[in-house]
Amino acid sequence: MDSRVIAYLQSRQIKVIQEDIGQKLDTWRDWYRGKVETFHNYSVYQGKEKLRLERKSLGMAARAAQRWADLLLNEKVEININDAYTEKKAAELLHSVNFYVRGNNLIETAFAMGGGFFIQYFDGKKTAQKYVGQEFMYPITYDSGRLTEAAFSTRKYLGGREYVYLETHLLDDNGEYVVDNLLLQSDGGGLKEVGAGLYEQYSILPKWETHSSMPLFQMVRPNVANRDNFNSPYGTSVFAGAIDILKVIDTIYDSYYKEFLLGKKRIFVKDGVSNINFDKETGETIDVFDPNDEVFYRLPGEDGDPPLTESNPVLRTSDHDAALQTQLNLFSQAVGMGSNAFKWDANGAATATQIISENSEMFRTLKKHEALLSDAIIQMVRGLLFIEATFGGDRAIKTDADITVNFDDSIIEDTGEIRRQAMLEYNAGLIDAVEYYMTVFKMTEEQAIAYRDRLLERAQPIEEEPEPEGDDENEGEDNEKNGDGQRSGDRKKDPGKPENDGEGNDGE
Numbered sequence: 001m002d003s004r005v006i007a008y009l010q011s012r013q014i015k016v017i018q019e020d021i022g023q024k025l026d027t028w029r030d031w032y033r034g035k036v037e038t039f040h041n042y043s044v045y046q047g048k049e050k051l052r053l054e055r056k057s058l059g060m061a062a063r064a065a066q067r068w069a070d071l072l073l074n075e076k077v078e079i080n081i082n083d084a085y086t087e088k089k090a091a092e093l094l095h096s097v098n099f100y101v102r103g104n105n106l107i108e109t110a111f112a113m114g115g116g117f118f119i120q121y122f123d124g125k126k127t128a129q130k131y132v133g134q135e136f137m138y139p140i141t142y143d144s145g146r147l148t149e150a151a152f153s154t155r156k157y158l159g160g161r162e163y164v165y166l167e168t169h170l171l172d173d174n175g176e177y178v179v180d181n182l183l184l185q186s187d188g189g190g191l192k193e194v195g196a197g198l199y200e201q202y203s204i205l206p207k208w209e210t211h212s213s214m215p216l217f218q219m220v221r222p223n224v225a226n227r228d229n230f231n232s233p234y235g236t237s238v239f240a241g242a243i244d245i246l247k248v249i250d251t252i253y254d255s256y257y258k259e260f261l262l263g264k265k266r267i268f269v270k271d272g273v274s275n276i277n278f279d280k281e282t283g284e285t286i287d288v289f290d291p292n293d294e295v296f297y298r299l300p301g302e303d304g305d306p307p308l309t310e311s312n313p314v315l316r317t318s319d320h321d322a323a324l325q326t327q328l329n330l331f332s333q334a335v336g337m338g339s340n341a342f343k344w345d346a347n348g349a350a351t352a353t354q355i356i357s358e359n360s361e362m363f364r365t366l367k368k369h370e371a372l373l374s375d376a377i378i379q380m381v382r383g384l385l386f387i388e389a390t391f392g393g394d395r396a397i398k399t400d401a402d403i404t405v406n407f408d409d410s411i412i413e414d415t416g417e418i419r420r421q422a423m424l425e426y427n428a429g430l431i432d433a434v435e436y437y438m439t440v441f442k443m444t445e446e447q448a449i450a451y452r453d454r455l456l457e458r459a460q461p462i463e464e465e466p467e468p469e470g471d472d473e474n475e476g477e478d479n480e481k482n483g484d485g486q487r488s489g490d491r492k493k494d495p496g497k498p499e500n501d502g503e504g505n506d507g508e
Contacts, residue, residue, distance in 0.1 A: 005138060005153045005166060008184065008191045014151070014168065017139040021234050025113060025135050028237040031246055032112040034059040039247060056254040060328070061112065061239045061246055063342070064335045068222070068238060069108035071366055072373055075100055076408035079381060082447045083401040084454070086385065089394065090403075093384045097129035106131040107220055107373070115221035115235030118376065119152060119167075120383035121179075122391040124203030127384055130154070134221070139233035140170065147219055147233050156183070158202055164191055169217055177215060179208045210390075216383045218376040223368045224336075242334035249327045256320045336365035366409070374405045406442035426498055436498045 006016050030036040034057040043050040079094070081087035094100070103118075110116035115134035122128065132152055141149035149170050156165035164184040172178050181204055184191040199206050210216070221235030239246065325344045332341040338361040381403055389397040409415060422439045425431045431439070437448035 001135070001138065002153060002164075004189070004191045005151070005164065008166070009138065009151055009168075014140060014170075016151070017142060017233055019139075019229065019232060019234065021232075024237075024240075027243070028061075028113050028240065031061040031239065031243065032065065034062060040250070055250055056257045057250050058253045060249055060331055060342070061242075064239055064331070064337070065108045065112040067337070067341065068111045068335075068369065069104050072369060072407070073100065073104045073107055074408055078406040078441075079377065080404045080406060080441070080443055080447055081381075081401045082444070082450050083398045085396055086398045086401045089388065089397055090381050090385060093127055093388060094381075096126065097384070099129070102129075102131045106133075109133055110220045110235065111222050111238040114237045114240075115219055117152065117220065118218045118380040118383075120216045120380065120387050121167075121181075122205070122387050124205075127387045127392065129380075129384065134219075134234060140168075142231070142233040145231075148215065150217060152217070158183075158198070161185075163194070169215060171213075172209070175213050177210045177212060179210065179216065181206055181208075210386075212386065214382060214386060215379070216387070218379045218383070220373060220376050223372045238335050239331075242331055245327060245331045245334055249324065249331060252320060252324045252327060256317075256324065259315055259317070259320060333361070336362070336368075338362040370405075370407050374407070377405050378403045402444055402446055404442065404444050404447065423498060433498060440498075 001018075001022065006018070009016055027036075040055040040057060041052070042055060043052055045051075077100075079087075079090060081090055106116045106118070110133070113133055113135065115137075117130075117132045117134065117137060119130040119132060120127070121130065130152075132154060136153050138151040138153065139147055139149075140151060141147070149168075151166060151168040154165050156163045166182040166184055168180045168182070170178055170180070183194045183198060183204060185194055196206075198204075219235070222238040224236045224238060224240070226232040226234065226236045227241070321344060328342040328344060329339045333339050335341075341362060382399060385397050385399050385401075388394055389399055419440050422431065422436050426433070426436045433452050434445065434448040437443050437451055438445060441448075441451075443451065
C-alpha cells in the first residue's frame with residue numbers, strides 16, 4: 001500500500017482500514033514469480049570459500065493459480081439473462097471489455113495474490129472495465145464479510161507524464177454510491193490534485209452520483225478463510241498454506257538438476273596421452289582432444305597408469321521422481337485440487353470420468369470457488385449494464401433482469417452423462433422441457449420457461465398444400481404422405497421439446 005495515498009485519503013477525512021498485509025503480499029508475489037530472494041539464492045561453503053548459488057524453481061505456485069483460473073473462467077462459461085435484448089447487450093459489453101481474456105488473467109493473479117477487482121466505469125466514450133489487484137485497494141468499510149466502500153489507486157499516463165489515478169466508491173446519506181475520480185501528481189513526499197483543466201482535457205468525470213445502491217466494483221478471491229484475521233477485508237492466496245511444500249519441491253527439483261549436472265559422463269585422460277601430437281615446425285605438443293569438450297578431464301599420471309579412465313555415475317532419477325511426485329501430491333491437496341492434479345510421470349492424462357471418481361475433493365473445492373465467483377460476475381454484468389443504460393442512454397436494457405452463470409464443469413463433471421440422463425428422464429415423462437433446460441443448461445426456472453416460449457414463438461405452423469385435382473397417378477403416394485410432405489408414419493417435432501439425437505443426449 002502506498003503511504004502517500006493513505007495520507008491523501010486521510011486529508012480528505014476518509015479513514016482507511018489499515019492492516020499489515022505488505023509482507024504477505026511480497027511473499028505471495030515472490031512465489032508466484034518463482035523466485036524468492038531469501039530461499040532461491042543461497043551460499044555453500046566448499047572448505048575454502050563460500051559459493052553463491054541459485055536454486056532452480058519448478059514454478060508450482062504460478063501453475064496452481066493458472067490451473068484454477070482455467071477451470072473457473074474459459075470460453076465455455078455462459079452468462080444467461082432472461083431478457084433477450086439485455087442478454088445480447090451484455091454479450092457485446094463483455095466482448096468490449098475483453099472479459100474472457102482479462103478476466104481469466106485477473107482470476108489467476110487473484111488466486112496467487114489473494115484477490116482482485118472488476119471495476120466498471122465510463123471512459124468518456126464508452127462503457128469500460130478495469131482489472132485491479134488487491135494490492136491497489138484501500139478498504140474503507142467492511143461489514144459482514146462484504147466490502148462496501150473502498151478506494152483504488154492505479155498508475156495513469158497522460159501526455160507522457162505519470163499520474164496517480166485514485167477513485168473512491170463511498171455511500172452517501174441515502175445509501176447510494178458516489179464515485180470520486182481524482183488525478184494526483186507527486187508533490188515532494190506526498191500527492192496533490194491536478195487542476196480542473198486536466199480533467200476536461202482528458203474527459204475525466206471528477207464526481208459521479210450514481211443514485212444507485214449497487215457497487216460498481218466486485219472482489220474476486222479464492223474461497224479460502226484468512227487464517228490470521230477472519231474479518232480481514234483482504235483475500236488469501238490459494239497457496240498461502242503451502243509455502244513449506246513449495247520449498248521442498250524446489251529443493252528436490254534443484255537436486256534433480258544437479259544430479260545430471262554433476263553425474264554426467266566423464267573421461268579422465270592421462271596428461272601424456274593428451275599431448276602426443278607435435279607441431280613439426282615448433283616441436284610443441286598439440287592437444288589431441290578438443291579443450292572445450294566437457295567430457296574429457298586431464299589428470300597428471302605416472303608410468304603404469306591407464307591412459308584413459310571412464311566414469312559413468314549412476315543417476316538417482318527414480319528416487320528423485322518418487323520424492324518429487326510425493327511433494328506434488330501434497331501440494332495438490334494443499335491448494336484444494338485433491339491428490340493427483342499434478343503428475344511428474346508421462347502416463348497420460350486421465351479422462352473426465354476418471355477425474356470424477358478419483359478427484360471428488362477437487363470437485364467440491366471448485367464448486368466452493370464458483371459460488372463466490374458467480375456472485376462477482378453477476379454483479380459485474382449488472383454494473384456494465386447499468387453504466388451502458390446510464391451513459392449510453394439505452395433504456396431498453398433491463399438492469400434488474402435475472403442473471404445466472406453457467407460454469408464449464410466438463411473437466412470435472414461428466415456433462416455428457418448429465419445430458420443423457422436428463423434426456424432419458426424427459427422421454428420417460430419424469431421431467432418436462434423446462435426442467436430439462438434447467439438441468440442441462442443450468443438455467444433458472446424463469447429463464448428455462450422464457451427459452452421454451454421463444455422456441456415455440458419462432459416455430460411457425462406450416463400450412464397444408466391442397467391436393468391437385470384429377471391426379472389419379474399420385475393418389476397412392478399422396479396417401480402415404482400428409483399435406484406438408486411428411487410421411488404418415490412421421491411425427492411433427494415439438495419446437496419446445498428437447499431433441500434426441502438417437503444416443504440419449506440432446507444432440508450435442
